[in-house]
Amino acid sequence: MSAWFDMGGHGLYVWSSYGLFVLVMLWDLLVPWLRRRRLLRTLALKIRREAARKSV
Helix, strand or coil: CHHHHHCCCCHHHHHHHHHHHHHHHHHHHHHHHHHHHHHHHHHHHHHHHHHHHHHC
């Protein structure tokens, strides 16, 4: 099992590459989701402000 992790002396490079890949994929998924969530909150706030301003 440890030979599998060592990968013929290249384990550090291989596993760090896998780790970096996973981080980039998570970043690529999370950033648009967070931006969308922030945009929806901002739009909802603007709609509430406009509705409050029109009702006064």
